[in-house]
Amino acid sequence: MLLMSAGALAFAPALPAAAAARTHTIVVDKMKFGPAPIGVRVGDTVAWVNRDIFRHTATARNGVFDVDLQPGATGSAVMRAAGTFPYACRFHPAMTGQIVVAA
Ligand SMILES: [Cu+2]
Known part of the structure; x- marks a missing residue:
């Protein structure tokens, strides 16, 4: 209970009416x-x-994003459309994930 109310307080300022883009x-x-x-x-x-x-x-x-990830590096992509986007690593096809983007 205590933990939940603390969390709600901490999150409150981060959720303005028009949500700002996040990473x-x-x-x-x-x-x-x-x-x-x-x-x-x-x-x-x-x-x-x-x-x-x-x-x-x-x-x-x-094909909506294709991010190269060198060892130890960070790469990013901006989500431009809503939808569910399965993705994989081109070098290791067993590595898969999914991004769900809401409008
Ligand atoms: Cu890989």
Whole structure:
């Protein structure tokens, strides 16, 4: 209970009437994309932080984003449309993820 009210207070100033664009971070580690971010909206940025020693990409299946991720680097893409966007790494097809973007 105490924890929930503290959280609500902390979040209150971050949610203005017209939500400002935000950046959502996905960590790439041990050949896996981290969990899909929650609450992505059109205009938000998704950033992938590659903690692996391998080069990866975050490549949307429909081509709306294709982010090159050098080892240790961060790459990002702005979500320009609403929808569900499955993506994968071009070098490691078993690495998959999904971004859900709300209008
Ligand atoms: Cu990869």
